[in-house]
Amino acid sequence: MESTKTIQLKIIDVDNDLVETMQKYSEGMNYVSEVVFQNGKVIPARKLQRIVYGYLREKLGLKSQVSCNIPRQVAGSYKTLSDQIKCKKSEWQKLVYTPSSMTLSYKRDYTITEDSVSITTFSSGRKTYKIQNYDYALQYFKEPWKFAASKVVKHYNGDYYFHLTVSQEIEEPAIEKASTFMGVDVGINYLAVASTTDKKCKFFAGGEIKNKRNIYSKMRARLQSKGTLSAKRVLKRLAGKEQRFMKDVNHCISKAIVKFAVQEKVSVIGLEDLTDIRENTNGKLRKKQRYLHNSWAFRQLQSFVDYKAKQVGILVEYVNPEYTSQTCNRCNHISKNNRKGLRFHCETCGFELNADLNSARNIEHRTRDSRYILESQGCLSTIHTDT
Template identity: 70%
Template sequence: MFLTKTVILKIANPDDDLEETMQKYSDGMNYVSEVLFDKGKPIPAMKLQQEVYSYLRETLKLKSQMSCNIPRQVAGCYKTLHKQKKAKWQKVEFSPSSMTFSYKRDFVIDEDTVKITTINGRKAYSILNYDYAKQYFDGSWKYQASKVVKHKDGDYYFHLSIEKEVPDKEITDASTFMGIDVGMNYLAVASTTDRKCSFFAGGEIKNLRNQYKSMRKRLQSKGTLSAKRMLKHIAGKEKRLMRDV
């Protein structure tokens, strides 16, 4: 089986070239998003690339690999949106917060440096290689398409995607297996083949979600600007609650 990980490494010396490339990349994503949105339905990534490639290269001055990555990303995003039954066809907007690079085509990396193709050419950036991350530079891992991400703290990080084939774990000697069912009445019910069972109640969580539902209903009926702000605030609180659970 294949083991995949994302190793997050801080870029120690980001510069104006990196920031400008991030902005241009975002401009490209939004241009392609508008082109695809106007079609009213998803189209294959290659067909989209053929339509937008010259604009990305000649007008935005993006490099060749970026001009291939962008339509693939946007096409994938709209395809996912289209698969969601309740989601309406809507234009997706992208902020200048991340960009994707392909290994060996527009980035190479070792344990001290990542070399990235910016709009002004290939640049080398120092990375803060934490002790835990050094194991991923021993030659046994394969590097995949990875991202430069601007975190909320304003710093830039390289999200290195890696993959390695590892032996399947032997389970022939196992005599007991566990299954876990998740839900709202019980956050989790764990049961084993030897008929042992544990319940983790979710009553308090369910009550909180019911309270949020009631609050949303009242606020939606008002329709005021302050009510809309409160709805957004409540949505964030509920999302954080369920993420932490």
């Protein structure tokens, strides 16, 4: 499988050529977006390219490579949107692009050295810009890493960065050989709790971050009740601030989770599958799952754990999240009454544990089970060769 990594390098001598190039790029993106939007449903990338290529080349004067990149990217974004619509998280809408992000293919659109990046600009052909590099990033300029499609991004403070993506092929670990699993419960009391097959566990950040998020949510409620124009502006700024704060937190926690997994020689990390939460027989969603499902912060934490795990060759499995918090990890008895606030107390066998840790252990158990389910379905290659 492919391991990828993105590093952010500040572009020092940004000029009008670069700004104009991004401007033209976003014009192209918005034109293509309009075409898909008017169509009322997703258009596959190849078909979309046939429709818009002429306009992008002749009317907007974009280079051929860029005229291929743009429809591919727009098609990808609308595909994501339609996935969100399927699970009722969004509705059909026109996607709008600002001139703050531009994707470039390696060699065709950019080349890079340790201290400069060369980018094909709209008006002045290939131009070289200085980048601010740092010691830690230099390792990604060498084998086995290879440069991949990367981005120029204007950060919210107005600076331009080159988001360089590098990748390398790493050997896919075989799930049938896995012996140590880890379940990660994402939640509200602790942002995450991890537990391994050997019952090693770790709790990740709770209190302080919970407080800070509470402060944000109180501020939000106050501003929303005001409803004035200036309150709306403050709300928008606040949302951006909270997003950046949680993104930093999620980066730190996911990094710590994966580090813990490496240290404990874990081969597979199990996460709750929050994407497809069905209503249960009572027609009600479980409160925690509904909360997590709607929270971009928890979904982001999961996705960070997912890609950071893959970078170091750890597999990620998504398991059924039903009743993970109500199931006794010792006797498998399921009951709402097993929860006593932050404690788990089994009404049948008397087993007691921190409630989030009990959930993490159940997720670990289900992750371990997923291996046997695969085996019984004959999905593992070893089974094929044996029979």
